[in-house]
Amino acid sequence: MKTMSFTQAVDDALSQAMAADERIVVFGEDVPLLRRDLLVRFGPKRVRGAPISESAFVGAGVAAAMAGLRPVVELYMVDFLGVCMDALLNHAAKVEAFSGGKWTAPVVVRAPCGGGYGDGGQHEQSLWGWLAHIPGLTVVVPSTPADAGGLMLSALQHDGPVIFLEPKLLSESWLEFLGSGGRRNVQYDVPAKGAKGPVPRRWEPLPFGKAALRREGQDLTIVSVGVGVHRAMEAAGLLQKEGISATVLDLKTLAPLDKAALSEAVARTSSLLVVDEDYEGFGLSGELAAVVLEAGIAFKYARVCTRTTIPYARGMEDQVLPNVERIVTAAKELLA
Amino acid sequence: MRMSIDHWELYALMLKSRLFEESITQLWQDGLISGEMHLGTGEEAIIAGVVAHLGEHDAMALDHRGTAALLMRGVDPVLILRELLGRTEGLCGGMGGHMHLFSRPHLAASSGIVGAKGPTAAGFALANQYLRPGAVAVAFFGEGAMNQGMLMESLNLAAVWGLPVLFVCKDDGWSITTKSETMTGGDLNDRAMGLGVPGVCIDGREVSAVWEAARQALDHVRSGKGPYFLRARCVHFEGHFLGYQLIRAVRQPVREMPKIAIPLTQSFLRSKGASLPERREGMKKVLAAVLSTLRDERRDPASDPLRRTRQDLTSDLPRLNSLEDNAKSEIATIIALALEDAAS
Numbered sequence: 001m002k003t004m005s006f007t008q009a010v011d012d013a014l015s016q017a018m019a020a021d022e023r024i025v026v027f028g029e030d031v032p033l034l035r036r037d038l039l040v041r042f043g044p045k046r047v048r049g050a051p052i053s054e055s056a057f058v059g060a061g062v063a064a065a066m067a068g069l070r071p072v073v074e075l076y077m078v079d080f081l082g083v084c085m086d087a088l089l090n091h092a093a094k095v096e097a098f099s100g101g102k103w104t105a106p107v108v109v110r111a112p113c114g115g116g117y118g119d120g121g122q123h124e125q126s127l128w129g130w131l132a133h134i135p136g137l138t139v140v141v142p143s144t145p146a147d148a149g150g151l152m153l154s155a156l157q158h159d160g161p162v163i164f165l166e167p168k169l170l171s172e173s174w175l176e177f178l179g180s181g182g183r184r185n186v187q188y189d190v191p192a193k194g195a196k197g198p199v200p201r202r203w204e205p206l207p208f209g210k211a212a213l214r215r216e217g218q219d220l221t222i223v224s225v226g227v228g229v230h231r232a233m234e235a236a237g238l239l240q241k242e243g244i245s246a247t248v249l250d251l252k253t254l255a256p257l258d259k260a261a262l263s264e265a266v267a268r269t270s271s272l273l274v275v276d277e278d279y280e281g282f283g284l285s286g287e288l289a290a291v292v293l294e295a296g297i298a299f300k301y302a303r304v305c306t307r308t309t310i311p312y313a314r315g316m317e318d319q320v321l322p323n324v325e326r327i328v329t330a331a332k333e334l335l336a
Numbered sequence: 337m338r339m340s341i342d343h344w345e346l347y348a349l350m351l352k353s354r355l356f357e358e359s360i361t362q363l364w365q366d367g368l369i370s371g372e373m374h375l376g377t378g379e380e381a382i383i384a385g386v387v388a389h390l391g392e393h394d395a396m397a398l399d400h401r402g403t404a405a406l407l408m409r410g411v412d413p414v415l416i417l418r419e420l421l422g423r424t425e426g427l428c429g430g431m432g433g434h435m436h437l438f439s440r441p442h443l444a445a446s447s448g449i450v451g452a453k454g455p456t457a458a459g460f461a462l463a464n465q466y467l468r469p470g471a472v473a474v475a476f477f478g479e480g481a482m483n484q485g486m487l488m489e490s491l492n493l494a495a496v497w498g499l500p501v502l503f504v505c506k507d508d509g510w511s512i513t514t515k516s517e518t519m520t521g522g523d524l525n526d527r528a529m530g531l532g533v534p535g536v537c538i539d540g541r542e543v544s545a546v547w548e549a550a551r552q553a554l555d556h557v558r559s560g561k562g563p564y565f566l567r568a569r570c571v572h573f574e575g576h577f578l579g580y581q582l583i584r585a586v587r588q589p590v591r592e593m594p595k596i597a598i599p600l601t602q603s604f605l606r607s608k609g610a611s612l613p614e615r616r617e618g619m620k621k622v623l624a625a626v627l628s629t630l631r632d633e634r635r636d637p638a639s640d641p642l643r644r645t646r647q648d649l650t651s652d653l654p655r656l657n658s659l660e661d662n663a664k665s666e667i668a669t670i671i672a673l674a675l676e677d678a679a680s
Contacts, residue, residue: 019609030512036600039622042609043610052483052511118422120371120432123435183579312431312432313431315422316430
């Protein structure tokens with residue numbers, strides 16, 4: 001088994017796919033620096049920089065995909081999708097439906113997401129609920145290097161638009177670029193197993209809509225994605241010491257959602273605790289409750305999510321983002 | 337709003353900002369400021385030359401580099417610093433941080449979204465037209481933002497609605513890590529003119545040039561002739577932000593270069609991929625970014641706007657020394673106040 005860091009795994013899977021498929025091209029802001037390793041292997045025709053013009057280059061990525069390329073369009077942060085939402089909301093997501101199923105836009109939009117390094121509320125959002133809300137978009141949020149690489153490969157083979165989100169807290173290179181800037185005296189609460197881990201010798205695609213059971217327990221089911229999975233695992237470890245055994249389910253993709261695995265895991269414990277770094281209202285946490293209710297399962301329910309704009313101040317930020325303490329407290333209250 | 341230029345006042349504004357941001361650099365290096373940190377060191381002449389003309393009710397739409405403008409506009413530096421330190425007693429209660437600084441009494445709002453200063457300034461100007469006639473709005477942004485749709489749309493909107501907006505384009509030639517000339521079609525002044533906004537392009541390292549251009553530009557805007565585009569060239573000594581990868585690689589090659597060079601070489605040599613000439617083209621592009629950082633004018637002391645202004649003031653050394661001593665002790669007091677509170 002090899003080991004890789006999170007972003008290294010994404011880039012490695014991407015380069016494996018680029019070597020096999022000439023239609024894959026990569027573009028976005030500062031890509032010549034950020035993806036320099038791809039640039040020197042695949043050349044400037046396939047790896048290119050774009051002006052700070054998200055509406056133009058994301059929109060162009062969608063249409064280039066319709067016309068035969070397989071673009072990987074990279075944004076600095078998912079927050080900046082706010083600038084060019086039209087390309088995804090009204091175009092990428094609609095092509096297949098509008099064409100009566102005869103045309104699709106197989107574009108991969110790659111964007112770092114999430115907080116935990118003090119960059120403020122305009123640069124640390126998750127927004128996957130907002131994206132998964134739109135029919136026609138696939139939304140991927142990996143939590144380990146192995147999943148990140150395998151899901152990137154699937155994204156590149158998928159016949160429609162995929163939003164591929166990389167939690168910055170798991171990415172050594174993003175934390176270095178945006179967080180520490182080379183400083184050695186700043187630390188973040190990085191989940192070790194998410195930042196670095198075993199990867200296969202050769203990447204194989206991992207299926208969308210297939211959740212992973214990270215831990216099995218009898219008393220409650222914690223469901224999450226991305227960094228939240230690791231926080232949930234840590235909380236489950238602490239709860240175990242107090243005699244509470246928790247299941248932890250990692251959704252890996254929000255759209256499609258593994259409804260069967262979700263309902264099954266909740267049915268077994270009759271309680272659901274959602275841990276979501278995205279906003280609480282009208283999002284993933286409420287959606288999961290609805291799905292399990294629709295399956296006719298009776299269960300107790302609680303959620304630990306981000307409720308407000310994410311504060312810049314590190315201490316306040318740690319309280320606003322789902323943390324282990326809040327998860328443990330919510331679990332105990334749920335079972336009390 | 338002065339009728340004649342006062343080099344002493346402009347130098348004092350720039351020096352205060354410079355010393356303040358040098359202290360911020362130290363605090364960032366010490367790990368007391370989190371996340372990204374974008375400084376205005378190098379663009380002080382642009383900010384001072386424009387802000388010196390602003391009066392009550394004039395609004396400012398600031399980018400992620402807004403500390404200097406707020407300081408020169410008169411926002412309490414202790415509050416700014418506490419905000420940067422993530423204190424609840426900061427200017428924005430610790431919620432905003434340096435990219436999202438707001439001061440309602442000064443009608444000043446910042447944003448970390450590139451290009452967002454265009455619509456913000458247009459809206460501030462519109463409100464001023466109704467509520468505070470004669471007052472204007474200034475947008476500060478970089479040349480990289482000129483490729484953002486919302487900024488181009490705002491130039492047009494301001495032109496057709498005749499809004500009192502001064503668009504200030506701080507052109508340092510770099511869009512984060514990419515040379516702007518490789519990403520920008522045509523000339524930026526022509527572009528503004530094409531959208532109905534007249535303007536000039538000046539040396540933003542010369543505070544007197546900025547002051548004079550801003551005076552004329554604001555006369556135009558205040559007199560109801562519509563928006564104006566002031567483009568001023570400058571450098572940013574620290575690049576896009578503190579810890580900027582390319583500058584680190586140049587300053588500390590032994591520590592930083594292997595991290596870049598080893599994976600780069602491995603990838604260059606991997607089987608499957610582009611032809612050798614294509615790979616060389618790719619390598620050239622990566623090396624060009626490092627080489628242009630090595631050679632560029634950010635490393636030239638002559639690019640320093642403070643140094644240039646200071647030379648003109650050395651004829652009265654006692655006054656200059658006293659001004660500089662006062663500025664230093666003022667900043668030292670500000671830092672001590674902000675940190676003293678942090679300790680308690």
